[in-house]
Amino acid sequence: MPTVTFEGRSYPTEPGETVLTALLRQGGAIPHSCRSGVCRSCLVRATQGTPPASSQKALKDTLRAQGYFLSCIAQPESELTVALPSDGVIGHTRAQLLAREQLAPDIFRLRLQAEEAFPFMAGQFITIRRPDGLRRSYSLAAPPTSDGTIELHVRRLPQGQLSGWLCEALELGAWVDLFGPEGSCFYLPDDPTRPLLLIGTGTGLAPLLGIVRDALAQGHTGPIQLFHGSRHPDGLYLQGELAALTVTHPNLTYTLCTSATGPRADVAAFGAIPDTSGWRVYLCGNPEMVKGAQRKAFLLGASLAEIYTDPFVRAG
Amino acid sequence: MSTLYERLGGEAAVDLAVDKFYRRVLADDRISAFFEGVDMERQAAKQKAFLTMVFGGPHHYTGKDMRDGHRHLVARGLNDSHFDAVVEDLGATLKELGIPDSDIAEVAALAETTRNDVLDR
Ligand code: FES
Numbered sequence: 001m002p003t004v005t006f007e008g009r010s011y012p013t014e015p016g017e018t019v020l021t022a023l024l025r026q027g028g029a030i031p032h033s034c035r036s037g038v039c040r041s042c043l044v045r046a047t048q049g050t051p052p053a054s055s056q057k058a059l060k061d062t063l064r065a066q067g068y069f070l071s072c073i074a075q076p077e078s079e080l081t082v083a084l085p086s087d088g089v090i091g092h093t094r095a096q097l098l099a100r101e102q103l104a105p106d107i108f109r110l111r112l113q114a115e116e117a118f119p120f121m122a123g124q125f126i127t128i129r130r131p132d133g134l135r136r137s138y139s140l141a142a143p144p145t146s147d148g149t150i151e152l153h154v155r156r157l158p159q160g161q162l163s164g165w166l167c168e169a170l171e172l173g174a175w176v177d178l179f180g181p182e183g184s185c186f187y188l189p190d191d192p193t194r195p196l197l198l199i200g201t202g203t204g205l206a207p208l209l210g211i212v213r214d215a216l217a218q219g220h221t222g223p224i225q226l227f228h229g230s231r232h233p234d235g236l237y238l239q240g241e242l243a244a245l246t247v248t249h250p251n252l253t254y255t256l257c258t259s260a261t262g263p264r265a266d267v268a269a270f271g272a273i274p275d276t277s278g279w280r281v282y283l284c285g286n287p288e289m290v291k292g293a294q295r296k297a298f299l300l301g302a303s304l305a306e307i308y309t310d311p312f313v314r315a316g
Numbered sequence: 317m318s319t320l321y322e323r324l325g326g327e328a329a330v331d332l333a334v335d336k337f338y339r340r341v342l343a344d345d346r347i348s349a350f351f352e353g354v355d356m357e358r359q360a361a362k363q364k365a366f367l368t369m370v371f372g373g374p375h376h377y378t379g380k381d382m383r384d385g386h387r388h389l390v391a392r393g394l395n396d397s398h399f400d401a402v403v404e405d406l407g408a409t410l411k412e413l414g415i416p417d418s419d420i421a422e423v424a425a426l427a428e429t430t431r432n433d434v435l436d437r
Contacts, residue, residue: 034365034381036375038361038364040358040361058361058364295342295356298335298339298342298356299339299342299343303335304338304360
């Protein structure tokens, strides 16, 4: 019977046993609850080996592509190495700050160069760790490049410790630790004609821009509608770059929303698209907006499995 | 003689029904408040397990799971009228999918067997 490796230890499995049962029986700690493939609390990621397809069936394509599976319903067919979604085994590299550019009063674009090959999908996020251990996560705003550069958008928060450090103190050429990538918000090239709806607030634009760039680079031909919202005009950025993209790519539309003086981005989006059946939807930024828009997009017809969300929890 | 689950189309039918059923339940003012603020993906996964069970398919849910999973809702006032509304939404979903009345009645009867567990009594 195949062996499962977890946190450096190997766990032999008995015939018919699932990954979860084998680990628990031998003292491996994996969060779990229903043990029947329903609650998803036992989600793990295969960092080596292929999990059985049936244990990935209920997951989003984007998670499946990264090897995630439900350990409680996975009877391993071959050797597997697994990691918990959060324990940093996912990836670690160092990166050097190449450039920093102010895009709006409190928003900066950072370009970093990874020390070694760092595979990711635009729209996923990485976590930056400062030497004192403080960590914050930022979304990847552009697809991987051949020279290994990474683009992040960072909002400088009034009391934000890490954002202040990234936007002001960190010197060009300095090195930072990166962990990841994580997250399931990214472009899937399975159907280039499918309409895409992207709604983001604040620096929620970063993952959406990453997805849009990736989609366009992969030749997506279906409509792509991007709505970017902020309370005040100060929070909107990269308007010029986005407007230029709509000129070179007529299937892309871009709508700016300032909620202090007009409709919120999600309200504007669902006003423009009252029937979301068949659409793939990406929602990033303010958690309230993300939650409300997820419900709305679903009620208007989008399949729940086709709605990808990335709520940004505020922490400087 | 095929089982109800097979007649309905097995797992593929459950997958097809789950979005439609959940959408109907969320839009139903009689019960939508109970779904306020829940994690939608988790909720949809639970609905899938519920549909598998009432379709007569393979499932692992026990009466105890049903009680534990709904006790916090019973404390918020979940009662027979809400249970009836869910069964009604289920029937309407199956009708929309073109499932014959006799099969819908069988599904409703299976759903009925969970009533006392769901309402924790
Ligand atoms: S323990 Fe609930 S899905 Fe695995």
